[in-house]
Every structure is written in C-alpha cells, then in structure tokens.
Amino acid sequence: MSSTPARIAALDSSNGLSTTPVPVPELPASVEELAAAAAIRLGWHGVVLPEMVLMGRKVVVVAELLADAHAERVCVGAAPEADKTTVSTWVWPEMEGRVPPSAVRIVGVLAVARHWRTALASAVPFSRYGNAAVVLPESVAFSHDYLANCLPRVRRYGVSVLLADDEKDLSVDVSGRQECVPAEDTAITRWVNELVYEQVLATTAS
Numbered sequence: 001m002s003s004t005p006a007r008i009a010a011l012d013s014s015n016g017l018s019t020t021p022v023p024v025p026e027l028p029a030s031v032e033e034l035a036a037a038a039a040i041r042l043g044w045h046g047v048v049l050p051e052m053v054l055m056g057r058k059v060v061v062v063a064e065l066l067a068d069a070h071a072e073r074v075c076v077g078a079a080p081e082a083d084k085t086t087v088s089t090w091v092w093p094e095m096e097g098r099v100p101p102s103a104v105r106i107v108g109v110l111a112v113a114r115h116w117r118t119a120l121a122s123a124v125p126f127s128r129y130g131n132a133a134v135v136l137p138e139s140v141a142f143s144h145d146y147l148a149n150c151l152p153r154v155r156r157y158g159v160s161v162l163l164a165d166d167e168k169d170l171s172v173d174v175s176g177r178q179e180c181v182p183a184e185d186t187a188i189t190r191w192v193n194e195l196v197y198e199q200v201l202a203t204t205a206s
Contacts, residue, residue, distance in 0.1 A: 024114045025137040029168045031112040034135045035060035038110055038162050041170045042133060042178070046107040049199045054192055057122040060110040063196050065204070069101040076100070080198035087194055088187040102190070104197045106130055116140055116150040116161075124157050129189060131178060133160035141173055 027034065036048045039062045046064040054061070073079070078100035081087055090099040108131035111122035119134035126132045134154070140146050141163055151174065154161050158177035162170045 025139045027112065027114055027137055028164050028166050031060065033168070034112050034164055034170070035062075035110045037164075037168070037170050038112075038133060038135050039108070041162060041172060042108065042131075042160060044107045044131065046105075047200050047203055049196070049203055051112075052195075052199060054109075054195060055125055055188075057125060058111070059122050059126065060112065061196050061199070062107040062110065063104045063200050064107055065200050066101075066103050066105060069103040073100050073103050080201065081194045082198060084187075084191050087191040090190050091185055091187050102185075102193045102197075104193060104200050106193065106196055108133060110135060114140075116146055120150070120153060120157075120159065123159050124153075127157045127159050127176070131160075131176070132158070133162060133176060135162045135164055135170070138163040138165040138171075 031051050039048050044062045046062045049061045051060050109126040110133050111119040112135040113119035116136055123132040123134050154174050160176035161174040163173050164170050
C-alpha cells in the first residue's frame with residue numbers, strides 16, 4: 001500500500017488530472033456555524049461575530065472585549081465610532097491622550113467560502129495584522145488547483161486552512177501563524193477596531 005496521500009499522488013500524476021471542470025462544492029453548514037467551529041478548532045477565544053464586510057471583504061471576526069477599556073469608554077460616553085474620517089484623526093500626534101482606548105482585541109479573522117480563491121481574497125488582507133484563516137469544503141483539497149496554487153499562497157501569507165467534511169467536522173490542513181502581537185495603530189486598524197467594537201456590543205447585547 002502506498003504511503004502517499006491520495007491528493008498528493010494526484011498532483012504528482014499527470015494522468016490523474018482531468019480537464020473537465022469540477023463543480024464548486026457546497027458548504028456543509030452555514031457560514032456562522034462553520035466559523036464558530038473553526039474558532040474552537042484554532043483555539044481562538046472570544047466572541048465569534050456574525051459575518052460582516054470589512055475593507056470590502058466578507059469575513060467573520062473573532063474578538064475579545066477588553067473590560068477595563070470598555071468600562072472607561074462607558075464612563076466618558078465614548079461609544080464606538082464608525083466614521084472613518086473621524087477615526088483617521090485619532091492617530092495624529094497631537095491627538096495622543098485625547099482619544100478613547102481600543103476596547104476590543106481582534107483575535108483572528110475567518111473567511112468561509114466554497115472556493116479557495118474567494119476565501120483567500122477575503123482573508124489575506126488581514127493576515128498582515130494578525131491571525132487569519134479560511135474554511136473550505138473538504139473536497140476542494142483534492143483538486144489540482146488547490147494543491148498547485150492555493151497551498152503555496154496560504155503558506156506565503158501565513159493563513160490557516162480548515163476543511164469541513166459532509167458531517168460538518170473540521171480538520172486543519174495548514175497551520176498558519178498564530179500570533180498575539182498587537183497590531184500597530186494606524187488609521188485603518190483603529191477604524192476596523194471601532195467597527196468590530198460596535199459589532200461585539202451588538203452581538204453580546206442580543
């Protein structure tokens with residue numbers, strides 16, 4: 001019996017590759033259900049938010065509410081600020097000490113999709129700031145496209161890949177970076193943090 005996994009063997013065998021288009025598989029569960037299971041599988045502790053659009057990408061954010069910073073903001077009436085122009089001024093040197101603290105920590109960002117290209121397009125922009133992962137149907141991993149094109153990209157960007165089987169069970173196919181290094185405060189990261197803060201409050205209040 002060969003010890004080479006079937007999907008790796010398929011990549012090495014030109015005879016095993018078909019030019020017939022392969023239908024894109026369906027996800028075995030909802031985005032929210034798969035994202036919640038993925039967060040547990042990856043050991044990401046925090047609130048798993050509903051799918052949202054950030055920087056033009058559909059993603060699921062896992063975030064932790066920072067109790068002390070949140071309490072401080074409640075005391076001074078500093079609600080989440082969704083206006084990008086306003087938040088962009090918060091990183092000006094002259095604003096130091098005059099803006100509310102970040103009240104959430106983004107643990108990681110997930111993209112759940114039927115196709116790896118769609119998932120990566122959503123997840124990769126966030127990989128420069130912290131943990132990022134994609135969830136795909138398990139059958140995608142047996143395609144030549146995934147082996148030859150997806151795997152090199154996820155390793156380059158440090159993105160984790162989880163595969164969902166028909167029973168909704170998840171397995172980790174690629175372990176990406178798992179870092180807890182705070183992202184540098186920029187106009188973009190502060191704005192994203194405020195949008196996530198707003199969603200965390202809405203989700204925990206419901």
